[in-house]
Amino acid sequence: MAKSIAVLLDDKRLGEMKGSELENKVQMMFGGQLTCFILEMDDDKAKQVMDAFHTARVDSRGFITDVPIAFNRVLFEEIAKTKSLGAEPIDGVMARVSEIQEFAAKEGEYLPVPEL
């Protein structure tokens, strides 16, 4: 069974999607007040993700959760770069595993402050 992962979007992230086809793929949660992309991947790709990040797990709805914060951030960057919700952004993420793991190791001590 294919696995999914949700990528949360806020106004800043939505702004980066302006004009692209992905604008039509935005999904609504909480009555439309929270938006996200749902990215699907086949079992092969899911296994790569699970193998690379030990905290990751699959919840009852088939969503991959508990990945490092840096994973989510890099995944959005790759989506923004490739303007795709297919295999390309996941491939992009897997090419940056060591970078993500380096951030993840420090996530218990430091997380970058968002700009308001």
Add this chain to the structure above:
Amino acid sequence: MSLVIETPPPHGGRLEERVVRDRELGRKLAKGCPVFDIKPTLDENGVPVRNVYREIMSICYGFFSPVEGSMKKAEVDRILKERRLLNDWVFPYPLVFDITEEDLKNLGVTVGDRVLLRIKGKPFAVLDIDEIWRIENTEELATKTFGTPEDNPEVVKEPFDKKMPGWVIYKSLNPVVLAGKFRIINEPTFLPPFDKYWFPPRKSREEYARREWRTVINHQTRNVPHIGHEFLMKNAAYMGDSEPCHGIQVNAIIGVKRPGDYPDEAIIEGHQAVNEGGYIKPERHLVTFTLWDMRYGNPLESMLHGIIRQNMGCTHHMFGRDHAAVGEYYDMWSTQILWGKGIPSFGFPAPITDVPYGLKIRPQNMAEFWYCPVCNEIAYSGCCGHDKEKEKFSGSFVRGMVAEGVFPPKVIFRPEVYKVIVKWWKEFDYPFCNPKYVKEKEERLEVDLPDMDI
């Protein structure tokens, strides 16, 4: 039959107030006494898990009335057997001033002596020693404090172990107990932002009288409030007597933090942001706190919460599923069992409000709120029948969103509340408590003390 509910008396009948405000008298009381610098209680890895200064503060300012000090052996034994003080009033936990054998030797004190206790190198309180006794086995004390599946089958599901913070606190105690009454002789001042929210029982009762709040419902918190919490508070407050509760008291438990909690500063200011943003208007809402290193004892903790908030002048107390719980040690409804029908193995064959010398505050057991796209509202779990469609405010989901730096929508956090999280995130380089925060917090504590020459 009167349906009107009045402010309950303090637990034990009168408020304990053990703060000497006459500095000359304070000096006189401490003059010539052996001096002891209060140290944090450390677990087996050297991590601070408790600071007894918080218990001294809560005792001397009356939060734990009628407790007056560090308990004698007979009192601790009675609490472990039937959860009552020697004067018969119900109380859940042993509270002791514990030191090492070496400390005792250095102090050279005996029964009848007075010790001057210092924090941050400054005089703080005195302890008049009534009894010196020893804890033979701290692990046994820890286990007896929280119960076992064999002895307390109504509520305890799994034996306690070192993943349970309260159990670790009791297991980590030093063996020698100096039992006796405390008196604060040099009143501490709270560091910001805590200073604005210090309403010990005498002051909170005066405040509610001034505001003409006859009924006040307490919300226990150790969280930055999201919309689910806000709806819980607002809706629980519809229960009062002939009209909804006049006031909502938020009482944050401030003490040793666990990694992953929100910082205390963000918790207290986050609640205040609900008030200042007008989501629960200031006229109906007061943010307060109590110093206490949480024991996570679910039904026992709920008893302590009831005592604290009754002493503060509340008529009602909100309790939820897994109240003050960690892990799966207790049945998730243990608190409701204590307040609903009693826990005989803890000494209560009837609800804790219906036993002699019991509590007078009323429980309010509301379940949870979630967002429902079909109801098109923040719906109460007891009403909304859209099980498939509901979207819960799951703690891990909300925390993940915060950690990622995604600006949460209004349906999850009020923007004013989120800005408080970010404010303290900037201060501590982290949105939650990490090991660095925990370590620095236990050095800084919540107070400073004025100089006092003795």
